[in-house]
Amino acid sequence: MADPTAALPLWSVLVLPLLLISAAWVAVAFDAALTARARGGRTEVAAAVLLPARETARLLVGQRRRTLAPDRTLTTTGVVLLPIAALLAAAVLPLGARPVADLSVGVVWFNAMEVLAWAAVWAAGWGANSMLSLVGGYRFVAQGLAYELPHMFALITAALAAESLRVPDIVAAQADLWFVVLMPVAFLAYLVSTAAMAFWGPFDAPVGRDVAGGAALELCGIDRLLFVGGRWLLLVVAAAMAVPLFLGGGAGPLLPAPAWVALKTLAVLALLVWLRRRLPTVRMDRFAEFAWVVLIPLTIAQALVVAIVVLQRGGGM
Amino acid sequence: MSVVLFWALAGAAVVLGVLVFRLDSMAQVTFALLGSFLAVAGLVLLLGLGYLGAVIALMMVIEMVIMAVFMIMFMMNPAGLMPMTMTHNRRGSLVISVGAFVVLAAGILLVDWPARDGVPPPDPTFALGEALMGGQMLTMMTLGVGLFATIVATVVLSTDRGRYDRLGDELDAPVADDPMGGGVGR
Numbered sequence: 255m256a257d258p259t260a261a262l263p264l265w266s267v268l269v270l271p272l273l274l275i276s277a278a279w280v281a282v283a284f285d286a287a288l289t290a291r292a293r294g295g296r297t298e299v300a301a302a303v304l305l306p307a308r309e310t311a312r313l314l315v316g317q318r319r320r321t322l323a324p325d326r327t328l329t330t331t332g333v334v335l336l337p338i339a340a341l342l343a344a345a346v347l348p349l350g351a352r353p354v355a356d357l358s359v360g361v362v363w364f365n366a367m368e369v370l371a372w373a374a375v376w377a378a379g380w381g382a383n384s385m386l387s388l389v390g391g392y393r394f395v396a397q398g399l400a401y402e403l404p405h406m407f408a409l410i411t412a413a414l415a416a417e418s419l420r421v422p423d424i425v426a427a428q429a430d431l432w433f434v435v436l437m438p439v440a441f442l443a444y445l446v447s448t449a450a451m452a453f454w455g456p457f458d459a460p461v462g463r464d465v466a467g468g469a470a471l472e473l474c475g476i477d478r479l480l481f482v483g484g485r486w487l488l489l490v491v492a493a494a495m496a497v498p499l500f501l502g503g504g505a506g507p508l509l510p511a512p513a514w515v516a517l518k519t520l521a522v523l524a525l526l527v528w529l530r531r532r533l534p535t536v537r538m539d540r541f542a543e544f545a546w547v548v549l550i551p552l553t554i555a556q557a558l559v560v561a562i563v564v565l566q567r568g569g570g571m
Numbered sequence: 572m573s574v575v576l577f578w579a580l581a582g583a584a585v586v587l588g589v590l591v592f593r594l595d596s597m598a599q600v601t602f603a604l605l606g607s608f609l610a611v612a613g614l615v616l617l618l619g620l621g622y623l624g625a626v627i628a629l630m631m632v633i634e635m636v637i638m639a640v641f642m643i644m645f646m647m648n649p650a651g652l653m654p655m656t657m658t659h660n661r662r663g664s665l666v667i668s669v670g671a672f673v674v675l676a677a678g679i680l681l682v683d684w685p686a687r688d689g690v691p692p693p694d695p696t697f698a699l700g701e702a703l704m705g706g707q708m709l710t711m712m713t714l715g716v717g718l719f720a721t722i723v724a725t726v727v728l729s730t731d732r733g734r735y736d737r738l739g740d741e742l743d744a745p746v747a748d749d750p751m752g753g754g755v756g757r
Contacts, residue, residue: 328598359621359696366629372636373605380598395636402633419622419696543753 266354274344277494277516278486281523282306288531310483316475321382324472329381332374333477336484339370344491346421350504350512353421360421361413364495365406368451371488372398375453375460375469378481382472390468394460396538397450400545401457405447407553408440412499415560425503432502436563439556441500443549448496448526450541452489455530459538461485493522576617584610592657597646598639600657605635622696 286302345367346353346360357363372395379391413419415436416427424433434441450457461468473481497503497518504511506518587607594600608631616624646655658664692698703711737747 325596325598328602331602357621358694359625362622362625362629366625366632369629369632373602373632376636376639377598377602392640395640398633398636539751540753543755547753547755 262349262352262354266349270344270349270354271341273349274341274487274490277490277519277523278483279306280520281490281527282309282486284524285527288527292531310479313475313479316478318477319472319474321384321472324383325381327381328377329473329477332377332379332381333473333480333484335370335374335377337480337487338484339367339374340484340487340491342370343367343488344494347491347494348422348425348498348503348515350510350515351422351425356422357420359419361409361419361424361499364421365409368488368492369398369402371451374484378473379460379469384472386465386467387469387471389465390460390462390471393462393465393538394453394469396542397453397457397460400538400542401447401450404443404545404549404553405451407550407557408444408447409499411437411440411553411557411560414557415564417564421498422503425498425505428502428505432500432505434500437500437556437560439552440560441496443553443556444496444500445522445526446549448489448492449529451492452485454485454489454526456533456536457541458530459535462535489526490519490523493526494519496522573617577614580610580613580617583607584614594657595655597643597655601635601639601642605631608635619691620695622699 283302283305286305287297287299290302291297343364345355346357346364353360355363375394376391379387379389379394382388412424412433415433416424418424418427427433449455453460459468461470465471470478470481494515497515501518501522504514506514509517584607587603587610590603591600591607594603609628612624612627612631614624615627618624734742737749738744739748
């Protein structure tokens with residue numbers, strides 16, 4: 255490790271998807287174990303661990319469902335775009351000290367890539383030419399309008415405190431004080447928007463049971479594998495980004511940086527997976543008003559406080 | 572490498588732009604336009620303007636998805652299940668587009684471009700921020716307030732409900748009478 259701040263070597267491009275899929279695997283297994291436990295009876299650990307493999311195999315051999323006059327182009331675009339968006343967003347994620355792609359505008363890149371999920375979910379919902387799936391697609395756009403601005407303010411507050419858009423710089427700025435302590439409101443807004451972005455509970459109305467599965471309703475076989483898998487990847491990547499932004503990145507005693515990144519990521523994921531079972535689904539119209547009337551002013555106030563702290567420290571220009 | 576990328580992105584931008592007028596579904600048209608914009612964002616990234624490129628991608632995705640909602644809402648035949656066309660007033664639009672292209676292309680070829688004076692800034696993102704917050708602050712503030720006023724005015728003009736509909740003639744109703752309840756219970 256000659257230069258600890260440079261990007262990882264090129265082969266890491268191949269490792270990144272494997273790491274993300276492993277993390278998603280753990281999250282799915284944890285979710286399945288919680289489900290089994292909630293149903294009562296014994297928690298079959300082996301069954302929960304094997305569930306992702308079983309589901310993948312089942313979906314891979316499954317047939318596509320044909321609907322009347324579908325828009326295959328848009329379905330395929332949406333379904334393929336979701337995991338790709340998650341992977342591209344993960345490129346700026348420091349795995350340990352260094353990310354795969356060390357962009358000078360890493361935070362903006364992350365934001366730009368994850369927002370591709372808007373297009374993906376809407377296109378997948380539209381493509382099947384099925385009413386409930388279309389409702390799901392539109393629901394996600396409405397939800398997007400609610401979560402995106404608090405999300406951006408949370409991201410930019412972290413960048414503001416570090417005076418840099420580069421993710422490793424943001425990690426380095428937390429050497430003394432993790433940003434979760436400096437800006438707790440931004441961290442909470444980030445967690446809320448993470449769940450909303452991956453249409454994860456309590457913001458799972460776009461694929462809700464009341465619309466029979468919403469945007470994912472007509473997806474079968476490989477389409478469903480990509481869409482549902484992409485959603486898990488998005489959740490993993492968004493949860494993992496909380497670590498460099500607010501939780502000090504790879505900082506921690508004893509263990510090496512990559513181990514701390516993995517541990518913290520899994521902790522955030524576990525929190526999100528567990529919270530979904532504690533909270534009922536929030537309708538988008540309720541969430542939209544809450545986001546605009548409560549979350550946005552709060553995150554702006556948080557950014558103001560952080561800006562004053564930065565100026566007090568003698569930062570700025 | 573960057574030459575190949577340039578031509579691939581430039582080709583994609585043009586082809587997707589042409590598809591906007593050839594496809595017969597409003598949803599596909601919106602996504603073709605989005606793809607074209609994303610290719611342009613890639614070109615801007617290729618110029619070394621990381622911030623601008625990423626922001627173009629970010630804004631265009633959000634904008635075009637919202638645009639899709641509105642375009643489909645106002646389209647006579649939204650789904651394109653029956654043939655729909657994006658071109659109207661064919662002869663007039665052809666004259667205007669060809670004319671605009673000729674004028675712009677002639678401009679590129681005929682203008683006596685000055686030689687480059689100075690070097691690019693070491694950090695274009697920083698230079699952009701400084702320009703927006705420094706020399707162009709007044710322009711940007713005026714622009715921002717103007718855009719915001721337009722948005723507010725448009726919403727006010729298009730909604731048929733005002734505060735008297737929500738809170739009664741004396742504006743003293745304890746709970747607003749809204750067709751759809753919000754999450755804060757106002």
